[in-house]
Amino acid sequence: MNRVWSLAGTGPSGTITTAYYRGPWPVPVCDIPDRSHSMLFRTTSFQFFEASAKDNINVKQTSAGRQTSVQYSVKKEKKKKAKMCCSGFLKMMMFVFNGGIFLAGAAILGVGVWVKVDSGSLLGILENVDGTPSGISQLVNVSYLLMAVGGVLLVIGFLGCCGAIKESRCMLLTFFSIVLIIFIIEVAGAVVLFVFQGLAEQLLAGLETEVRESIRKNYGKSESLTSLWNATMEEFKCCGYLNYTDFDNSPFQGGKDVYPQTCCNATTTTGTCNRNAAHLSMVDGCFDMLLQLIEDNAVIVAAVALGIAALEIAAMVVSMSLYKNIGNKA
Template identity: 80%
Template sequence: MCCSGFLKIMMFIFNGTIFLAGVAILGVGVWVKVDSGSLLGLLDEVEGAPSGLSQLVNVSYLLMAVGAVLLVIGFLGCCGAVRESRCMLLTFFIIVLIIFLVEVAGAVVLLVFQGLADQLLLGLEDEVRKSIKNEYGNNGSLTSLWDATMEEFQCCGYRNYSDFNGSPFFYTHGGNVYPPTCCNATTTDGICLKKAAELSVMPGCFDKLLQLIEENAVIIAAVALGIAALEIAAMVVSMVLYKNIGTKG
């Protein structure tokens, strides 16, 4: 009886943690969805970008789905332990096992992607710089997206200010002006003159995006593996409870 009570408490701890993790992941997914200034949004505006890489903009849906599933299994585990329902505990075990396998696979993919991020972004360089040269200052959505990205991450162009040479924006201003973020310090009118841009040499968004991907890949993979460890413990406890309930019956 004492052992059974202890196992129930353990189920509450494990599943409570999983439930809270689900809330956090769901919250991050919603935040990513409403964050219109994300660098990943640039992939939608690049012609010829690899289809698999462009789907990264939909990562918010994946996060929300994972968060919702974790909420469900957290509730299911707690309810199964309280009601001593073998059916609910078995269902909980099966769902957690499937999620566990998916999370391990996802963590491996993220770690692999981290190593390939540099090569993938280099492969996009020609198309991205071409889109800037042909569309920046002429295409309203692309121009706004680049402005928001450069402002948020304090970068200039894909590589540097020279990406804007020959763009509609560049010619509209007499071939002497760059976007404001291309200068470390702008004039009172918020104008970045050619000479100031050459002297400031602001980093390109390529470096910022690569850093963002690498840092978040490690964090997400670590979180996924940590949750996986908790899920293993929860599966073990659920099966012990399942067996004890069957013996009691």
């Protein structure tokens, strides 16, 4: 297949010289230039142009009685530049994304360590504040979870950043593997929730007898349980597990006609919350409020989960693209 090739270069005299060749490539070199079949292009530097070059340009240049083979590919050079730009963009995205993960992990880890190390003075102050739930001591256990989550995020961010900057295939592969494992766990969890979407309601309903019995025996007697229920009812504006009757004959009543203040609607009754006021108020139980909370936030949870999954997929694609580019360079 014949093509028109345009070769331009700076000649020995410093002038711009342009020559054309029409025919198949490579050009047969001879001592007499021929614009239709063969040519001799004597320059100290040269460039080759072809609109749709797909083949390597193989040029034999005669210089000082010696022949030198020079290869140049327009398409390959353009492709190489495009790959370099793409690789640079991928590196930047990996660094920014994983830099954010690294900083978030460091912050979470720092909070966890602070809660653990300074828990004595912190909890001492909180426990001396009136109205603070006695279960606040469980805050120490949260520190371990924070440290674990922060540590994992720290490792992921470090591997992603260093793998991109240092072009380490080992780090990128490790980063990909960790994110893939997390992604698989999330997908498995989503499938379980989808298949057993009524599991939460069944689980909560199955605990009805035990929870109501616990209220009757321990509410007003156990300080930790009483504080927990008070905080829950205040937060969700609910009363008991099902309704105000859960507190009948509980230690809280002590033989009196009295119920937690959250079981009475402030706009309906004033003063002490008794049985009649609680009945007129008809405040919903915490079981119904909890189910409503789950249903109301299901869409938000699903959207957040999809967003996280999309970021994880993007991170895996970018890491594997860099992994492949680094392999091609080697």
